[in-house]
Each structure stands twice: as C-alpha cells, then as structure tokens.
Amino acid sequence: MMAKEKFTVITYDGDGEMALVDEKNESIMIGDYYHDKIEDTIYGFFMGLKYAGVEYERIDEEREGSVYDSEYN
Numbered sequence: 001m002m003a004k005e006k007f008t009v010i011t012y013d014g015d016g017e018m019a020l021v022d023e024k025n026e027s028i029m030i031g032d033y034y035h036d037k038i039e040d041t042i043y044g045f046f047m048g049l050k051y052a053g054v055e056y057e058r059i060d061e062e063r064e065g066s067v068y069d070s071e072y073n
Contacts, residue, residue, distance in 0.1 A: 005049075005056040009042060010063055010072075017067040018042060027072035 006023040016033030020042050029045070031038035049056050067073060 005054060006059065007046075007056055008059040008061060010061045010067070010070075012067050012070070013062070013064050014066050019067050019070065019072040020045065021072060030067045030070075030072050032067070 007028070008021045008023075010019045010021065012018065016039065017031070018033075018038045019030040020028045022028055029038070029041060031041070033039055046056070046058065063070075
C-alpha cells in the first residue's frame with residue numbers, strides 16, 4: 001500500500017487568494033480567484049488525483065495577509 005500524499009490548501013483573507021502546498025511545504029500553485037480562477041484550478045487538481053487513483057489527505061487552513069506576500073510566492 002502506498003502512503004497517502006498530503007496537500008494543504010491555504011486560503012488567505014484577501015481577494016480569494018489561495019495556495020496549494022505539498023507535505024514538504026513547497027508551493028504547487030498560488031493565485032487569486034479573479035485572475036487565476038485558483039479555486040477551480042485546485043478543485044481540478046484534486047479531481048485529477050482522484051481519477052488517477054492517488055490516495056491523498058487534504059488539509060485546509062485559513063491565514064491572514066496575502067499569498068503574494070507569503071513564503072509561497
């Protein structure tokens with residue numbers, strides 16, 4: 001049995017900004033809703049994992065500030 005992949009979805013309090021990071025805390029994707037449709041893109045990422053049969057754990061966090069001022073940018 002393969003180990004579950006762990007991904008964290010971080011939602012920032014301004015302008016629908018989000019980041020998707022892996023278990024090594026490395027950024028997979030960042031963006032905002034208006035320019036990047038980030039929520040839809042992250043949803044598609046997880047649907048792709050599901051389709052491929054990859055087991056994963058999703059962790060959701062909320063943070064203050066902006067993704068563009070964070071360590072993930």
